Amino acid sequence: xxxxxxxxxxxxxxxxxxxxxINSPDKVSPELLARVQTAIDKLGYAPHAxxxxxxxxxxxxxxxxxxxxxxxxxSELFEAVELAAAERGYSVVxxxxxxxxxxxxxxxxxxxxxxxxxxxxxxTGAVSMNRAALLAALEIPVVLVDRAMExxxxxxxxxxxxxxxxxxxxxxxxxxxxxxxLINGSPTVRTAADRLQGYREAxxxxxxxxxxxxxxxxxxxxxxxxxxxxxxxxxxxxxxAIFTTNNLMTIGxxxxxxxxxLSCPADVSLVGIDDLPWAEAVSPRLTMVAQPVRAMGEAxxxxxxxxxxxxxxxxxTTLVMEPRLIVxxxxxxxxxxxxxxSHSKGR
Amino acid sequence: xxxxxxxxxxxxxxxxxxxxxINSPDKVSPELLARVQTAIDKLGYAPHAxxxxxxxxxxxxxxxxxxxxxxxxxSELFEAVELAAAERGYSVVxxxxxxxxxxxxxxxxxxxxxxxxxxxxxxTGAVSMNRAALLAALEIPVVLVDRAMExxxxxxxxxxxxxxxxxxxxxxxxxxxxxxxLINGSPTVRTAADRLQGYREAxxxxxxxxxxxxxxxxxxxxxxxxxxxxxxxxxxxxxxAIFTTNNLMTIGxxxxxxxxxLSCPADVSLVGIDDLPWAEAVSPRLTMVAQPVRAMGEAxxxxxxxxxxxxxxxxxTTLVMEPRLIVxxxxxxxxxxxxxxSHSKGR
DNA sequence: GCCGCTTATTGTAACGTTTCAATTAGCCTC
DNA sequence: GAGGCTAATTGAAACGTTACAATAAGCGGC
Numbered sequence: 001x002x003x004x005x006x007x008x009x010x011x012x013x014x015x016x017x018x019x020x021x022i023n024s025p026d027k028v029s030p031e032l033l034a035r036v037q038t039a040i041d042k043l044g045y046a047p048h049a050x051x052x053x054x055x056x057x058x059x060x061x062x063x064x065x066x067x068x069x070x071x072x073x074x075s076e077l078f079e080a081v082e083l084a085a086a087e088r089g090y091s092v093v094x095x096x097x098x099x100x101x102x103x104x105x106x107x108x109x110x111x112x113x114x115x116x117x118x119x120x121x122x123x124t125g126a127v128s129m130n131r132a133a134l135l136a137a138l139e140i141p142v143v144l145v146d147r148a149m150e151x152x153x154x155x156x157x158x159x160x161x162x163x164x165x166x167x168x169x170x171x172x173x174x175x176x177x178x179x180x181x182l183i184n185g186s187p188t189v190r191t192a193a194d195r196l197q198g199y200r201e202a203x204x205x206x207x208x209x210x211x212x213x214x215x216x217x218x219x220x221x222x223x224x225x226x227x228x229x230x231x232x233x234x235x236x237x238x239x240x241a242i243f244t245t246n247n248l249m250t251i252g253x254x255x256x257x258x259x260x261x262l263s264c265p266a267d268v269s270l271v272g273i274d275d276l277p278w279a280e281a282v283s284p285r286l287t288m289v290a291q292p293v294r295a296m297g298e299a300x301x302x303x304x305x306x307x308x309x310x311x312x313x314x315x316x317t318t319l320v321m322e323p324r325l326i327v328x329x330x331x332x333x334x335x336x337x338x339x340x341x342s343h344s345k346g347r
Numbered sequence: 348x349x350x351x352x353x354x355x356x357x358x359x360x361x362x363x364x365x366x367x368x369i370n371s372p373d374k375v376s377p378e379l380l381a382r383v384q385t386a387i388d389k390l391g392y393a394p395h396a397x398x399x400x401x402x403x404x405x406x407x408x409x410x411x412x413x414x415x416x417x418x419x420x421x422s423e424l425f426e427a428v429e430l431a432a433a434e435r436g437y438s439v440v441x442x443x444x445x446x447x448x449x450x451x452x453x454x455x456x457x458x459x460x461x462x463x464x465x466x467x468x469x470x471t472g473a474v475s476m477n478r479a480a481l482l483a484a485l486e487i488p489v490v491l492v493d494r495a496m497e498x499x500x501x502x503x504x505x506x507x508x509x510x511x512x513x514x515x516x517x518x519x520x521x522x523x524x525x526x527x528x529l530i531n532g533s534p535t536v537r538t539a540a541d542r543l544q545g546y547r548e549a550x551x552x553x554x555x556x557x558x559x560x561x562x563x564x565x566x567x568x569x570x571x572x573x574x575x576x577x578x579x580x581x582x583x584x585x586x587x588a589i590f591t592t593n594n595l596m597t598i599g600x601x602x603x604x605x606x607x608x609l610s611c612p613a614d615v616s617l618v619g620i621d622d623l624p625w626a627e628a629v630s631p632r633l634t635m636v637a638q639p640v641r642a643m644g645e646a647x648x649x650x651x652x653x654x655x656x657x658x659x660x661x662x663x664t665t666l667v668m669e670p671r672l673i674v675x676x677x678x679x680x681x682x683x684x685x686x687x688x689s690h691s692k693g694r
Numbered sequence: 695g696c697c698g699c700t701t702a703t704t705g706t707a708a709c710g711t712t713t714c715a716a717t718t719a720g721c722c723t724c
Numbered sequence: 725g726a727g728g729c730t731a732a733t734t735g736a737a738a739c740g741t742t743a744c745a746a747t748a749a750g751c752g753g754c
Contacts, residue, residue, distance in 0.1 A: 004740065016703075016704060016705080017703065017704075019743095027702080028703085032703085047740085047741075049461045050398075050400040050401040050406060050741090051397075051741040052740080052742075054395070054710065055743080056743095059396075059397060070419065079417060079445070082442075091461070092441075098426070106433070112393045115397060251624070254625070258628060277417065278623075280602055281598045281605060283610075285605065350710055351710065351711065361733065362710090362712095363713085366713090367733090374733095375733085376733090394710085395709085397710080399711050401739045401741085403712065
């Protein structure tokens with residue numbers, strides 16, 4: 001493959017001139033510029049990224065680590081991040097940790113040898129000290145998405161988790177429900193704690209008693225949510241509505257409902273956080289709290305780009321994004337079994 | 348950040364020795380090996396990928412271009428490819444073309460300057476001459492996934508599309524259907540043509556007449572499939588079953604069915620190619636023809652790795668993978684409206 | 695017509711590795 | 725004890741760029 005030297009030779013100029021044509025075209029006279037350009041085209045010259053980044057001490061690469069690329073939230077996030085990065089001349093190296101801390105550390109090490117210029121991290125699970133050290137060793141700007149880690153001074157883009165849960169719960173209450181189960185992640189992670197808090201406050205605001213039996217920790221995983229829903233729905237005095245705090249768990253609950261032969265919303269109403277691409281394709285159409293995923297990706301990249309440009313020094317900023325409740329029809333008035341005999345069917 | 352030089356200095360050895368410790372540890376004596384290793388740890392040294400690939404003339408990077416990372420087929424493919432690549436010491440640069448040929452070309456150019464060692468391409472749309480030239484310019488092994496391009500001599504991993512469609516159609520016929528619509532991609536792309544062929548042959552084998560009015564080209568897109576399903580289902584003498592040939596189109600059809608207030612499988616049966624992660628979570632659970640996505644990713648990477656290792660020279664091989672029909676309950680016996688008055692409801 | 699100033703162009707030294715040939719040391723054989 | 729091997733270690737030359745200082749050329753002012 002042709003090198004910058006070949007181009008220089010063919011165009012009868014110095015390598016520096018060719019380099020200038022590529023990097024700062026305004027520094028070279030129009031005639032040389034044209035001559036060099038045709039030489040480039042004729043040879044099909046493409047700069048050698050490795051050589052360039054060796055010299056420039058910047059790779060033009062950004063890292064994005066997610067827990068599960070199969071999760072629509074993360075694949076959309078990648079889409080948005082990649083697009084925004086391309087606009088600024090960066091390429092994105094996507095790493096899928098598969099929710100596995102060991103793999104995440106391997107990725108971190110790999111990204112370190114790649115000398116990425118910046119990192120967007122959607123941390124999964126708790127933040128081990130080891131990982132914090134690895135992050136620090138990167139010596140580059142880091143932006144956290146979806147989950148903030150306090151005290152490390154990184155920028156972050158998160159959902160207003162409290163409001164998301166508050167809005168969802170209020171909507172469910174507004175439909176007439178009183179026994180509302182919450183299937184949540186582990187309250188040791190901030191995101192889940194905030195969502196729990198939002199749920200509780202909505203209950204409080206509506207004068208509905210909080211019942212600890214109705215909240216389950218399913219660790220944001222589908223299978224655990226499926227199991228939790230099964231026991232919840234099979235138990236005595238079952239909830240009339242279930243609120244799940246991420247898309248994976250919503251799928252798990254859906255599976256449980258289908259398996260028990262229950263119908264939604266007639267037997268149980270459902271609302272979840274994270275919209276799904278197919279939420280309008282199934283019956284009932286799913287009522288969900290959508291995160292502004294693309295905006296979050298763009299915001300993260302913007303934060304990163306500004307750090308890299310040096311226009312945003314100082315301590316970490318946390319951007320809080322607003323959720324949006326999309327009312328469809330998986331949440332309706334509960335059947336009035338205990339209070340009356342009338343049987344509400346459909347709407 | 349520490350360089351190999353710093354390590355050498357600290358361990359009191361030459362840079363070459365440090366390099367050997369990293370790349371061929373068996374060439375260095377145990378004592379030096381230990382000394383160098385502790386120096387590496389103490390400094391937290393990580394090799395500089397750019398410098399390394401500049402010298403080695405190999406980047407350790409593989410490219411993967413997909414049309415839509417949001418599509419579960421592609422995100423699973425990435426997952427499999429990345430895992431298999433990591434096992435062999437490669438990192439994967441994922442490019443999302445968003446079904447946009449221009450963006451795909453931009454990505455190809457970017458991958459060229461990155462000097463990737465090999466490329467896995469899931470081409471979307473027709474293959475322009477321009478793109479073929481760009482591929483050739485890469486001067487590296489290329490493996491096509493999902494869609495083969497004849498005559499270019501590349502390795503490829505594809506589904507047995509004929510069989511996938513044949514099996515699905517046969518199953519639908521076996522349920523008692525005669526008016527079976529096919530919502531397919533454009534027959535100018537090989538994948539769609541093969542699927543059409545499989546559909547026709549299954550019809551033929553069962554003695555069911557082929558009706559051109561029942562096949563629609565929705566270009567593998569959700570929205571077009573939605574529209575096609577709408578007209579199909581609103582028309583007179585509507586089909587009793589619809590067969591969609593990819594996951595996006597299945598979602599589109601589902602949306603149409605929901606919107607028309609029809610119920611599946613009572614009013615219309617559905618079978619689609621491409622399994623979906625939530626196929627078991629909805630009612631009815633969706634009967635689908637699954638592609639062995641992970642196996643396809645691994646096979647593609649294996650092909651690539653063997654080319655790179657030089658153990659697989661010569662003309663392109665095409666691997667044909669077998670689909671698997673997963674019978675769930677979106678396809679059942681049709682209502683017998685025309686032949687009898689009995690109304691079959693559920694099972 | 696010389697001086698200083700700007701603008702365009704160039705040569706050369708990095709950047710951090712790996713490769714390759716060269717050196718040293720140790721050991722066996724005759 | 726000289727010669728020939730093997731194994732371990734090393735120094736220096738690449739790899740393809742960009743940055744920087746240096747040179748050359750053009751031009752206006754005096």
